[in-house]
Structures are given as structure tokens and as C-alpha cells.
Amino acid sequence: MIKKIQHIKKCGVYKNFTWGSQIPYFKEKNIIYGWNYTGKTTLSRIFSSLKNKQLHPQFLEAEFKIQLNDSSEIKHTDLATNTLCVEVFNSEYIVENLKWGKDENVNGISFDVGENVTIREEIEANLERIEIVNGSSTVCGKKEPFQTVINDFKQFDNSKFTVESRRIKNDIFNSLIEFDKSHFGKIKALVVNNLSTHIITDEPELLKVKKTSLATNDRQSISKVEFVSNLEELYYNVLKILKLEPTKTDVITVLDTNSDLYYWAKAGIPLHEGKTKCSFCNNDINLNRILELNNFFSNTAAKVRDEISQCRKLLFTEKERLESLKFPQSKNDFFDNNQDEFQKLLTSFEGIQKQYLEYLDFLLKELDRKEKDNIFNSLELDDLDQKVNEILNEWIDSTNLIIESHNGFIENFASAQEIERTRLKKHLVAQFLIQENYQIQEQKKNYSERCINRYSHFVQSLINKNKLLEAQLKSVIAGQRELNDFIKKILNRDDITIEVTSDDKFIFKRGDKVAENFSEGEKTAISFGYFLVSLESLHRDKKLKDIIIFIDDPISSLDSNHIAQIYSLINSFFFRQNEDPQDPNKFVNCFKQLFISTYNFDFFTFLKDSNRINKKDKEYYFVKKLSKDESEIQTLPKSLKNYKSEYIYLFQIIFHFFENGCQESDDKLILIPNALRRFLEIYTLLKLPGSSDEVDARLKILMPEFHQLKTLHHFSHFTTIEKVTRHDELLMNLPEAIKELFVLLEQDPVHLNSLKTAILIV
Numbered sequence: 001m002i003k004k005i006q007h008i009k010k011c012g013v014y015k016n017f018t019w020g021s022q023i024p025y026f027k028e029k030n031i032i033y034g035w036n037y038t039g040k041t042t043l044s045r046i047f048s049s050l051k052n053k054q055l056h057p058q059f060l061e062a063e064f065k066i067q068l069n070d071s072s073e074i075k076h077t078d079l080a081t082n083t084l085c086v087e088v089f090n091s092e093y094i095v096e097n098l099k100w101g102k103d104e105n106v107n108g109i110s111f112d113v114g115e116n117v118t119i120r121e122e123i124e125a126n127l128e129r130i131e132i133v134n135g136s137s138t139v140c141g142k143k144e145p146f147q148t149v150i151n152d153f154k155q156f157d158n159s160k161f162t163v164e165s166r167r168i169k170n171d172i173f174n175s176l177i178e179f180d181k182s183h184f185g186k187i188k189a190l191v192v193n194n195l196s197t198h199i200i201t202d203e204p205e206l207l208k209v210k211k212t213s214l215a216t217n218d219r220q221s222i223s224k225v226e227f228v229s230n231l232e233e234l235y236y237n238v239l240k241i242l243k244l245e246p247t248k249t250d251v252i253t254v255l256d257t258n259s260d261l262y263y264w265a266k267a268g269i270p271l272h273e274g275k276t277k278c279s280f281c282n283n284d285i286n287l288n289r290i291l292e293l294n295n296f297f298s299n300t301a302a303k304v305r306d307e308i309s310q311c312r313k314l315l316f317t318e319k320e321r322l323e324s325l326k327f328p329q330s331k332n333d334f335f336d337n338n339q340d341e342f343q344k345l346l347t348s349f350e351g352i353q354k355q356y357l358e359y360l361d362f363l364l365k366e367l368d369r370k371e372k373d374n375i376f377n378s379l380e381l382d383d384l385d386q387k388v389n390e391i392l393n394e395w396i397d398s399t400n401l402i403i404e405s406h407n408g409f410i411e412n413f414a415s416a417q418e419i420e421r422t423r424l425k426k427h428l429v430a431q432f433l434i435q436e437n438y439q440i441q442e443q444k445k446n447y448s449e450r451c452i453n454r455y456s457h458f459v460q461s462l463i464n465k466n467k468l469l470e471a472q473l474k475s476v477i478a479g480q481r482e483l484n485d486f487i488k489k490i491l492n493r494d495d496i497t498i499e500v501t502s503d504d505k506f507i508f509k510r511g512d513k514v515a516e517n518f519s520e521g522e523k524t525a526i527s528f529g530y531f532l533v534s535l536e537s538l539h540r541d542k543k544l545k546d547i548i549i550f551i552d553d554p555i556s557s558l559d560s561n562h563i564a565q566i567y568s569l570i571n572s573f574f575f576r577q578n579e580d581p582q583d584p585n586k587f588v589n590c591f592k593q594l595f596i597s598t599y600n601f602d603f604f605t606f607l608k609d610s611n612r613i614n615k616k617d618k619e620y621y622f623v624k625k626l627s628k629d630e631s632e633i634q635t636l637p638k639s640l641k642n643y644k645s646e647y648i649y650l651f652q653i654i655f656h657f658f659e660n661g662c663q664e665s666d667d668k669l670i671l672i673p674n675a676l677r678r679f680l681e682i683y684t685l686l687k688l689p690g691s692s693d694e695v696d697a698r699l700k701i702l703m704p705e706f707h708q709l710k711t712l713h714h715f716s717h718f719t720t721i722e723k724v725t726r727h728d729e730l731l732m733n734l735p736e737a738i739k740e741l742f743v744l745l746e747q748d749p750v751h752l753n754s755l756k757t758a759i760l761i762v
Contacts, residue, residue, distance in 0.1 A: 001593045002026050002084075002548065003067045005046070005633070011062035012042040013631040023635055027619040028589065032597035032633075033604045033640060034623030035674055039631035040597040043623070044090040044552040047595070051086040053079045085543075085592070087535060090552035094527040126462040133455045143455050146448035153445035156438065161185065164432050172428060174214060177421065187422075187429045195439070198430040200423070204340070209427070211336035212420040217413040219335055224400045225327045229392060230318055231359065235384045237311050238363045242370050242379040246301040301375050308371050312364060319360050322353060327399060334406050337420075342402050345395060352395050359388045482536055486529030490565050491522065520557035528554050528566070532573055539590060549574075550595040555603050567606040570596070575612040587612055597623075601646030608641070625670045645758075647686075650679040652759040658742060662735035672734055676741065687748075703744055 003025045008014035034040050045056040046064060055062055055076060066074045074082045135141025161181045169179040191198045200206040268280070276285055331339040331346065370379055409416050433439065480498050488494045499507050507514060508526070518526070538544040555566050579588035598604050607613055608620070620636035639652050653675045657668055677695075684698035685691070691698050745752045 001028065001069045003069045003071075006065040006067050006073070007063075008046070009063040011046065011059045011064060013039040013625075013629060014042060015630045017632050019633070023621075023633065024619050026593070026595075027617045028593055029613050029618040030593070030595045030621065031604065031607050031613070031618070032595065032621045032623060033601075033636065034597070034599060034631075035625070035671075036599045038599075038623040038625050040599070040623055041090055041552055043597065043633070044088055044550050045092070047086055047548070047550040048088045048090070048092070049076070049079055050074070050082055050084050050548075051088055053082060055079065084548055085546050086548045086550065087531075087538075088550045088552070089528060089531045089554060090550075091556065093531060094523060123466050126466050130459050130462050133459050143452050146451045149444050149448040150452070153441050156436070156441075157181075160436065161188075164429075168425070168428050172210075172424070173421075176214065179425070183425075184429060187425050188433065191426050191430045192433065192439070192442075195430040195434055198426040199434070200427045206427070208337045208340075209420050209424050212409075212417060213424050215335050215337065215409075215417060217410065219333070219406070219410060221407050221410055222328055222333060222403045223326070224403050225325065225396050227321065227325055227392075227396055229389050230314070231356070231389045232384060234311070234315055234318060234360075234363060235381075237314070238366055239381045241304065241307050241311060242366060242381050244304050244307075245378050246304050246376055304375055305371060308367050312367055315360050315364050315367075319357055322356055325353075328403075334402065335409055337409075338402050338406050342399070345399050345402070349395060352391050355388055356392050359385060482533045483526075483529050486532050486569070487526055489569050490525040490529060490562060492562065492565050496522070496526075521562070524554070524557050525562065532569070535573075544590050546592050548593040548595075549591050550597075552597045553599060554596075555598065555600050563600065563603045563606065567603060567610070570607075571610055571612055587615075601649070604640075627670055639759075647679070647682045648755070648758045650675045650682070651755045654679060654738065654741065655756070655759065658738050662738055669734070672738070676734075676737060680741070683745075699744075703747070 004019045004023070005017075006019050008017040032040060032043070042059075045059065046062075046066075049056050049059075049062075050066075063076050065076075068074070074084070131139070131141070133142050135144060161184045165180050165184040168184075169175060169177060173179065200209060271279065277283070278285055327349075328334070328342070329346075331343040334342050366379070366381060484497055487496055487498075495510050497509050499509060508518075535544055535547070535549070538547060551570070554570070555563050558566065574590050574594060575587045576590055577587055578584045579590070580586045596607060598607070620641065622634045622636045622640060623631055624634050625631050639649055653668055653671060657666055657672055660666055663669075680699070681695050684695055684702065687702055688698050691701070693701075742752075745755075
């Protein structure tokens with residue numbers, strides 16, 4: 001069964017409809033209510049598209065998606081292959097299935113007379129057409145060249161795939177894997193839709209994939225390269241020292257100008273603590289000289305020299321760290337797939353290391369320059385060369401990535417190798433398919449299959465047609481009797497009958513005379529009867545229970561006297577007893593799924609109150625006009641479920657619109673003109689049941705001072721919402737028209753209060 005229409009686009013009034021989460025799914029029985037021109041017939045045409053397996057000619061650009069109960073989907077592009085059995089009754093059914101000529105003849109549904117010369121000639125002609133397609137022992141048929149293309153394509157599966165699979169296994173993988181035609185087929189399914197994306201065009205990458213695919217797990221894990229560069233920190237330390245300008249106090253010139261003597265003297269002071277003789281010259285130590293030296297080594301210049309000394313040590317430490325950096329010394333430490341890449345890094349390291357060390361030496365020289373000649377002067381330093389640091393870090397990161405790849409390959413050897421083997425298989429299969437022009441050959445094969453299928457369907461249709469012609473299982477007389485019976489039930493009279501003519505057509509009569517000038521209502525009744533006869537034929541063949549049925553406004557153009565007859569006929573035709581042998585009294589649904597749409601509130605009420613429809617598995621919907629050229633399917637409003645009178649329902653819509661201030665933003669705005677027109681029609685008839693005048697004439701009788709209803713008078717002239725929405729100025733005057741309506745209703749306060757009570761206002 002159909003679960004929902006997920007979306008409808010570019011299909012008449014359904015511009016961009018999407019099935020909202022608040023809309024209940026379709027059930028076994030579905031009743032759809034909506035005023036004229038809201039989109040009910042358009043909805044039926046979507047079902048006609050399912051029946052005819054092609055888009056409706058008026059909506060060739062339509063898009064829709066239908067979801068079934070099993071979650072499968074039918075799109076507008078899938079109509080030709082959809083398997084749903086659908087029958088639709090709508091206004092187009094009348095035109096397409098009944099040909100109304102001057103003698104009012106109607107084709108005889110599916111009822112044949114007897115075999116005659118014309119039938120036999122048709123059978124022979126069909127046999128000749130079958131031979132032209134299929135061929136014979138002496139003549140080639142139209143199918144043959146297409147079958148040759150298909151047979152050629154089968155060589156892929158019969159031999160080519162087997163040969164290529166053997167080559168891949170033995171020549172590429174050295175028989176390390178199993179790879180036969182079934183393996184080839186699985187890979188083909190993965191790559192065939194986009195062959196080029198699976199081709200490894202980069203030769204080094206392809207070589208790497210091949211090496212990985214053939215590798216053995218005989219390598220050791222490698223530790224990552226551990227080195228955190230301090231270059232930037234050292235640079236800014238040097239820069240800070242160069243900028244220092246110590247104060248010249250307690251200066252001993254000989255020490256200040258000679259760094260060797262400076263450090264010699266500084267180291268000697270603590271060695272002579274408490275001594276009276278100099279260990280170098282054996283002269284007496286002058287305490288004043290010791291005090292002078294201590295003052296000199298504790299001044300700001302001395303502190304700068306200390307900082308230079310500490311910074312120099314850090315620079316030498318950084319050099320030692322880099323010179324002793326541990327990393328793999330041979331590409332052979334890695335798997336084959338990483339060797340070439342690592343060798344490039346290994347070759348480049350010497351230059352990178354040299355550049356880094358030279359920059360450290362440069363900083364050391366700058367410290368020397370400061371210490372020897374410029375201890376009291378601020379010096380400039382070139383900006384830090386970030387590239388020195390970046391190049392080394394990039395080298396370390398790249399090396400560690402290769403190490404990670406190597407270690408990961410060891411840790412996940414089997415899965416990693418399988419990934420690369422799959423890549424190589426896809427590459428090889430895609431390469432073979434491209435070389436063999438497989439996709440072009442497949443397209444030719446598919447085209448040939450479609451042609452053969454079309455020919456086969458054509459031949460089968462001729463065979464089926466001949467079976468129908470030869471079988472003569474149905475009787476025109478049976479069709480005549482059933483159609484007469486249905487027409488009598490619908491029109492509730494027996495003056496219209498049908499007879500079978502000599503040329504297998506129905507002719508309609510009133511009494512003994514050929515019937516002419518049928519009313520639209522009579523045509524609707526006859527057409528609906530004709531529709532039920534065709535369904536009865538399906539029921540006799542036990543096929544009706546598999547049919548989805550859509551009935552659109554079966555009471556169109558019928559007066560209110562016939563609504564009950566149509567309802568009764570639907571009730572008895574689609575819900576029958578004596579269908580279940582286990583429970584003959586049980587009412588059984590004679591359909592797979594039923595949809596009935598109507599604009600008539602009385603007919604809708606009949607359906608809503610039907611015990612057989614309401615028994616279980618039913619749902620109600622409302623087709624609502626959103627604008628003058630757009631509609632949508634909605635859940636049936638509670639008010640429509642609750643009210644059994646169209647009159648009360650219309651008043652409820654109008655009253656709430658009036659109470660809310662007649663706002664243009666009101667979502668009921670587009671409904672109001674039609675509701676107002678229909679309400680006036682019913683109200684004036686209630687007040688003046690004996691009047692045969694038009695609505696505006698009845699308004700003048702009810703409101704002698706007619707100028708008070710000038711705007712309302714204009715609305716009474718329009719008979720459909722389509723006409724009203726072509727006059728935007730009237731939509732702008734809606735608030736005035738609504739106010740005038742309540743001026744009219746207030747002339748009868750008892751009636752107005754009763755209406756309010758009916759919608760629970762008072």
C-alpha cells in the first residue's frame with residue numbers, strides 16, 4: 001500500500017509540497033475533503049500516472065516521490081517500472097473511456113462478442129508482426145543484431161575476467177593471494193561506476209602500494225626522533241644581553257679589557273680566601289686590593305659577563321644536543337614502502353644540521369663581540385632567522401611521520417597490507433576495464449537489452465491480445481446488464497437503459513428512443529457505473545483485492561438527491577459479505593487501498609459517518625488552498641471532523657476570521673472568499689427556501705437598505721475561488737465584506753446566537 005506522498009513539485013497547485021511529520025500516513029481507507037480547485041483532481045492525476053506508468057501529459061515536468069508501506073519508493077522517474085495496480089475515476093476517465101457521439105454510443109468496456117472475420121484478421125496480422133521481431137528459420141528478426149551485442153559482452157564473464165584474474169594473482173601478487181573471477185567481480189562492482197578515481201596515476205605512489213602489498217613483516221620498531229629546539233629562546237637571551245649597558249663603576253682597566261685575565265682573577269679570589277700570600281707570585285696579599293677586586297667583580301659589568309658565560313654554555317649545550325641527535329642511519333631500517341622517502345630526508349639532514357649549528361656559532365660570536373669590546377655598549381642583532389628553526393622542525397616531523405607509518409605498519413601489518421592490496425586490486429581491475437572499453441561495451445549491451453525487452457514486451461502484448469481475441473471469455477450482454485443495474489441505482493430511475501449494437505457498442509435509450517442531450521450529472525452517473533462494471537470484472541477474476549482505487553468527486557454535477565445513492569453504491573460495492581468462507585456475514589474490503597476525494601460536504605459527511613469506512617484503518621485529509629495557485633495536503637481539521645453541517649463549518653471559519661480582526665496574515669485568508677460566497681448561498685436559501693432567485697437578489701429581499709451590503713453584493717457574484725483570486729482588490733475588501741455579513745446576521749439575533757452556540761462561542 002501507499003504510505004505517503006513524500007513530496008510533490010511543479011505539479012499544478014502542488015508547487016513544492018512536502019509531507020509534514022504532523023500528517024498521518026495513508027491507511028487502507030482514505031477520505032480527502034477540499035473545495036473546488038484546491039487540487040483534488042491534480043492529486044488523482046498522480047495516481048493516474050501510476051496506473052499509466054508515465055507522467056500526466058499536463059504535468060510532464062512534475063516531480064514526486066511516493067513511499068510504500070515496505071519503505072520502498074516510487075519516484076516520477078520510476079513510473080515505467082512501478083508494479084502497483086491502480087484504477088482511477090475522475091473527470092478524465094469520462095473523456096477517455098466513454099466516447100459521447102451524436103448517437104451517444106459507448107465502447108463495450110472489456111466485453112467481446114464472438115469471433116468474426118475482423119478478429120481473425122487481427123490475429124493473423126499480430127502473428128506476422130511477431131515473426132518480424134523474433135525471426136524464423138529462414139528470416140532474421142529485428143532482435144538478432146542486439147542479441148549479437150549481448151553475446152559479445154558475455155565474453156567478459158565467460159573468459160576475459162578469468163584470464164585477467166589469473167594474471168593479477170600470479171604476475172602481480174606472486175601467488176601470495178587468492179584471486180579468481182568471483183574476486184574480480186566483487187572488485188568490479190566497487191569501481192565500475194567511477195573507474196578513473198581508482199587509477200593510481202602517480203608512479204612513485206603506485207610503486208609504494210605494490211611494495212606494501214608484497215612486503216613481509218621482518219622489521220623492528222623504531223624510536224621517534226626526540227628534539228625540542230631552544231633556538232628561539234637562546235636568540236632572545238643573546239639579544240637581551242647585547243642590549244645591556246652596565247654602569248662604569250669600580251673598573252679595573254686591565255681586567256676589563258682582557259677577558260682571559262678577567263676570568264683568571266675572578267677564579268683566583270675564592271682560592272685565596274683567608275690567605276696572606278699570593279699563590280702565583282708569593283707576594284703579600286693587600287687587603288685593599290682584595291676589596292677592590294670584590295667590588296669590581298660585583299659591579300653591573302661583571303653581572304653582564306656572568307650572563308654571557310651562562311648563555312655561552314647553553315649555546316654549546318644546544319650544539320651538543322643536535323650533534324648527538326639519535327635517528328635511523330639507514331633506509332634499510334624501514335619497510336620497502338618507506339625507504340625512498342626516508343632516504344631523501346637522510347640525505348638532506350647534513351645540510352639542515354649544518355645550517356642550525358652555524359646559526360648557533362653566529363650567536364656565540366655575537367656574545368664574544370659584546371664581551372671583548374662592547375661590554376658597556378648596546379649592540380644590535382639581526383632578526384631571528386625562523387627558517388633555520390622551521391626547516392629542522394619540518395625534518396623532524398617528516399621523519400617521525402615515516403617512523404609512525406613504519407611502526408603502525410608493524411603493529412597493524414595484516415590490516416594495513418590488506419588496505420594497500422585492495423587499492424592495488426581496484427587499480428588493476430579499473431585499468432583493465434578502461435583498456436577493454438568495458439563501460440562502452442556495457443552501455444551497448446544495456447541498450448541492446450532494453451531494445452530486446454521492448455521487442456519482447458511488444459511481442460508479449462500481441463500474444464496477450466491474441467489470447468483475448470481467441471478466448472472470448474467475456475460477454476457484452478453481461479456488461480449491459482451490470483451497467484443498467486448501476487445506472488438505475490445511481491439515478492434512482494429506470495427510464496435510461498443501454499442496448500448492444502451490431503458493432504459491439506452500447507447505445508443509450510430513454511424508453512424506446514435513443515437518448516440525447518444528457519446532463520453532466522447523468523454523464524457522471526453513467527461513467528461511474530461504467531467504472532464499477534470494469535471493477536466488477538476484476539472482482540470476478542479475484543484481482544480487485546490487489547487494486548489501489550482512487551475516486552475523485554463521483555457526485556460531480558449530481559444534485560443532492562443522488563448523493564445518498566452514490567454513497568450507498570460505494571458502501572455496498574467495496575464492502576461485501578459472503579467473501580470470507582470462514583465468516584460469510586463479515587464485511588470484507590474489496591480493494592487493496594481506497595481513496596475518495598470530494599468537494600461536497602454532505603457526501604463527505606455520509607462517508608465520515610459510514611460504519612464500514614470508519615470501522616478500522618481509515619484516515620481523513622484536507623486539501624487546503626495556500627494561495628491562488630498553491631495548495632497542500634493537511635490533516636483534516638477538528639472542526640471538519642466535529643461538524644456535520646457545512647453551514648456550521650463555514651460560519652466557524654468566517655467568525656474566527658472576523659474575531660481575529662480580519663488580518664491579512666491569517667492562514668485562513670485564502671479560504672474566506674469561497675467560504676463567504678457559499679455561506680451566503682446557504683443562508684439566503686435557509687431564510688428564503690421558496691425563492692428561485694440568485695444570491696444577490698435574495699440579499700436585496702433580506703436587506704432592503706441594500707447599500708449597506710455593497711461589498712458583500714460583489715462577493716455573491718463569484719462562484720469559485722479561482723474567480724475571486726483573480727481580483728486582488730476584492731481580497732483587499734474582505735474585512736468590509738465580513739463586517740457587512742454580520743450586519744446582515746444581526747438582523748436575526750436568535751439565528752446568530754444559535755450559530756455561535758453551535759461553534760461553542762456562547
